[in-house]
Amino acid sequence: MLTPRSLDEALALKAEHPGALPVEGGTDVLVELNFDRRRPDAILNLNEVPELKVWAREEGILRLGAGVTYTEILHGPVAALQPALAEASRTVGSPQIRNRGTLGGNLGTASPAGDALPPLLVEGAEVELASVRGVRTMPLREFLVGPKRNALEPDELISAVLVRPSGAPQTFMKVGPRNAMVIAVVSLALSADRERGELRASFGSAGPVPGFVTAPIAERESFAEQVAEAATPIDDVRGTAAYRRHALRVLAGRALERCLA
Amino acid sequence: MRISLRVNGEEREADVWGGESLLFALREGLGLPGSKNACEQGECGSCSVLLDGELVCACLVLAAQADGHEVTTVEGMADGEELHPVQEAYVQAGAVQCGFCTPGLVVATADLLARIPDPSDDEIREALSGNVCRCTGYAKIFDAVRLAAAVR
Numbered sequence: 001m002l003t004p005r006s007l008d009e010a011l012a013l014k015a016e017h018p019g020a021l022p023v024e025g026g027t028d029v030l031v032e033l034n035f036d037r038r039r040p041d042a043i044l045n046l047n048e049v050p051e052l053k054v055w056a057r058e059e060g061i062l063r064l065g066a067g068v069t070y071t072e073i074l075h076g077p078v079a080a081l082q083p084a085l086a087e088a089s090r091t092v093g094s095p096q097i098r099n100r101g102t103l104g105g106n107l108g109t110a111s112p113a114g115d116a117l118p119p120l121l122v123e124g125a126e127v128e129l130a131s132v133r134g135v136r137t138m139p140l141r142e143f144l145v146g147p148k149r150n151a152l153e154p155d156e157l158i159s160a161v162l163v164r165p166s167g168a169p170q171t172f173m174k175v176g177p178r179n180a181m182v183i184a185v186v187s188l189a190l191s192a193d194r195e196r197g198e199l200r201a202s203f204g205s206a207g208p209v210p211g212f213v214t215a216p217i218a219e220r221e222s223f224a225e226q227v228a229e230a231a232t233p234i235d236d237v238r239g240t241a242a243y244r245r246h247a248l249r250v251l252a253g254r255a256l257e258r259c260l261a
Numbered sequence: 262m263r264i265s266l267r268v269n270g271e272e273r274e275a276d277v278w279g280g281e282s283l284l285f286a287l288r289e290g291l292g293l294p295g296s297k298n299a300c301e302q303g304e305c306g307s308c309s310v311l312l313d314g315e316l317v318c319a320c321l322v323l324a325a326q327a328d329g330h331e332v333t334t335v336e337g338m339a340d341g342e343e344l345h346p347v348q349e350a351y352v353q354a355g356a357v358q359c360g361f362c363t364p365g366l367v368v369a370t371a372d373l374l375a376r377i378p379d380p381s382d383d384e385i386r387e388a389l390s391g392n393v394c395r396c397t398g399y400a401k402i403f404d405a406v407r408l409a410a411a412v413r
Contacts, residue, residue, distance in 0.1 A: 001262060001279040001325045023323065027303055030321040033280045034301040043279050047326050071315075094391020095369070096318045097303055180390030181304060 002044050007051040007130065010157060013044060015132045018154035020044040024052070024067050025100030027093065028109045044157075052104065052159065057081070063128075064161045066104025070116075074098065081165045084119035084189045087172040091115055091187075094180050104158045107143065110150040113205040117144065118189035119172050121202035121212050123163045130159040137162060144209040168193035169259040173251045176238075185239040186247045188227070190255035192217065199223050201252060206231035206244045220260065224252035264328035268293065269337025277324040284308045286324035287334060295335040295364045306392030309365035309372075310334045316372040318391070335364035338371065347371045350409035351402075358396035366392045370406050379410050 002020060004010035014020060021040035023029045024047065032038040046052055052067035055078060062081055064073075070089035073079060079086035092098050092115050106116040107127060120140055127143045129136050129152060140161070143151045152158065170191035176182030187204040199220065201213045213230045215223055233244035265274050268291060275290040282301075287293045287310070297307035301320045308319040311333040319334075338345035344352070347370045357363050366389065373380055373388035380388065385406050394402060 001323070003325070003328070023326075026321050026323055026326065027318075030282060030323065031302040033323075034282060034320060039280075043323065043325075045323065045326055093303065094306065095372075095388055096306060096309055096316050096391045097321075099315045100317050100321060180387070 002042055003048055004044070004046070005048050007049055007159065010044065010046060010049050011130055011132050011155075014157055015155045017042050017044070022046055022108065022157055024102040024105045024108075025069065027097050027101040028105055028111075046104075046157070060164055062163050062165055064103055064163070066107070066158045066160055067102050068104075070098035070101050070103075071095070073103070082119065082123065082163065084122065084170040084172040084191065085116060088115045088119045088174070088187070088189065091172070091174045091179070091182070097181075103161055107140075107150065107158050107161070108152070110144050110146075110148050110209075112147050112207060112209060113184045113187070114210070115172075115174065115184065115187060115204070117210045118187055118202035118204050119170070120161060120163065121210055122170060122189045122191045122200040123166055125161050125163040127158060128160040128162055129153075129156045131156040135159070141212060147208045166191060166193055166195075168195065169261075171255050171258050173255055175247050175251070183238065186233070186244045186251070188248060188251040188255060190227075190252060190259055192256070192259035199256070201227045201255070203227060203231060203248055205238070206233040206248055208232070217260075220256060223256060224249050227252040262325060264325055266327045266329065267331040269333055275324065279323075279325065281324045282320050283310070283312070283322040283324045283327050283332070284319035286327075287319060287332070290324075293334050293336050297361055297364055299361070303391075304393070305362070305365075306369060306389075307362055307365040309368040309392065311368065311372065316369055333368075335368055338367065345371065346412055347374065347405075347409045350412065351405040354401050354405035354408050356398065356401040356405035358394070358398045362392060362394045362396075366394070366402060370409060373406070374410055374413060378413060380406070 020042040022044045055064045073089045106114045125140045168191045174187040184205045190201045228249035233241040299307045303318040
């Protein structure tokens with residue numbers, strides 16, 4: 001167990017122990033450890049790295065530290081700047097999970113069902129990756145490369161998510177057996193950006209990575225269909241491919257109504 | 262590794278291994294079996310404790326992450342022989358069937374009432390959404406939360 005007290009120390013430890021598994025809130029990692037699905041060489045506890053816990057807004061860019069929790073997004077000033085992300089955060093697990101689970105953890109896990117991912121994708125978010133070699137940013141769309149796979153190099157840590165809030169009407173919806181404690185059967189974030197004349201949608205649990213669809217606002221009539229067509233769902237324990245595509249079409253229709261009202 | 266933490270107002274030390282959960286350390290190392298071990302994946306809420314005053318599932322926190330921090334378990338709620346008002350309300354309302362989920366619910370209820378002293382039914386529902394009662398005794402649990410809110 002490695003517990004750095006600063007970001008510099010964390011990066012030095014990650015360079016020295018590239019096999020170390022980073023853990024923030026632990027809401028994904030502990031499940032794997034408790035069930036002995038994973039036995040990492042070392043664990044890098046990021047809880048004591050203050051730089052990761054803060055968010056700031058500078059020159060129109062919102063910088064959300066990787067250790068910012070869903071509860072902080074939901075109940076803090078970030079909610080007004082990223083409404084769909086706040087809605088998504090409210091659907092994550094339970095209060096216990098939201099108090100511990102972090103944005104950085106959601107990106108690190110890179111699940112196709114990650115609740116924070118669709119809202120960040122419709123807002124064109126970038127990921128900030130840090131290592132002893134320096135800092136680089138990449139679009140979130142490029143960062144998510146497959147189911148539970150991301151573009152992190154072994155010596156890198158996710159340090160922040162960067163987003164320029166569009167201010168566009170946006171929403172998030174999720175289908176599951178109940179409102180709490182649900183891994184999305186399918187999820188959808190949608191925004192209607194009148195300034196750019198653009199509709200943007202991103203969906204989860206309906207492809208190997210969250211999908212992304214954009215179209216001119218003039219195509220609003222066919223947009224729900226475009227979203228459903230863009231999905232590449234599979235049958236699994238949580239639902240069938242056919243149901244997921246159908247649900248996405250319905251969600252997109254409702255989300256459009258909400259955002260264009 | 263050896264960790265030092267404050268548990269229920271007392272300075273404690275425990276020997277833990279890297280992948281050990283806080284729940285395991287509380288139950289097996291620190292002699293506090295009140296937090297229950299059931300799903301080990303954050304689904305059931307039976308292990309709910311306060312970590313630095315925040316409601317968490319102890320099964321999803323590494324014991325080593327609690328080093329230097331403060332933990333309150335259900336054992337820390339009563340004042341000597343005097344039950345915490347939330348505990349008393351659960352007794353009065355008969356909100357206990359098999360009792361396995363009760364410690365987690367009591368901690369979660371106390372956390373809710375500390376934030377929202379007079380919660381609506383929807384607020385109760387959302388706040389306790391991570392605590393599962395397999396006996397399905399939710400109606401009495403709601404009674405207990407309302408009673409605890411009323412006597413505060």
